Amino acid sequence: MWHAQQHTTDQGCQFTGLGFTGLLKDNGIQISMDGKDSWRDNVFVERLWKGAKYEEVYLHAYDSVCDARRGLEKYFIFYNQDRPHTALDDKTPNEFYFNNLPAMKKTA
Numbered sequence: 001m002w003h004a005q006q007h008t009t010d011q012g013c014q015f016t017g018l019g020f021t022g023l024l025k026d027n028g029i030q031i032s033m034d035g036k037d038s039w040r041d042n043v044f045v046e047r048l049w050k051g052a053k054y055e056e057v058y059l060h061a062y063d064s065v066c067d068a069r070r071g072l073e074k075y076f077i078f079y080n081q082d083r084p085h086t087a088l089d090d091k092t093p094n095e096f097y098f099n100n101l102p103a104m105k106k107t108a
Helices: 018-026 043-055 065-082 093-107
Strands: 006-009 030-033
């Protein structure tokens, strides 16, 4: 199972409280917050979730949290493995990432 090493979020009060930040720190998770009113840091994730809501969540009446989880898992597999993205030269995110991985390693 994959575990996050870093949690990136905005500076909303729900993310800056000691209860939340303490839980992350206690589990060895590095906290990364964007600057105040720095919308650019979240724009890609916000766009992803907008698509997930309109293309998956709003189209299904889930009977349970498990059903919602399965539906979102199916959507994200489709999004990453099967759906071409014009911003990625009509490649899927997986194709774009894994085809460029050797080049990224060379520059690192």
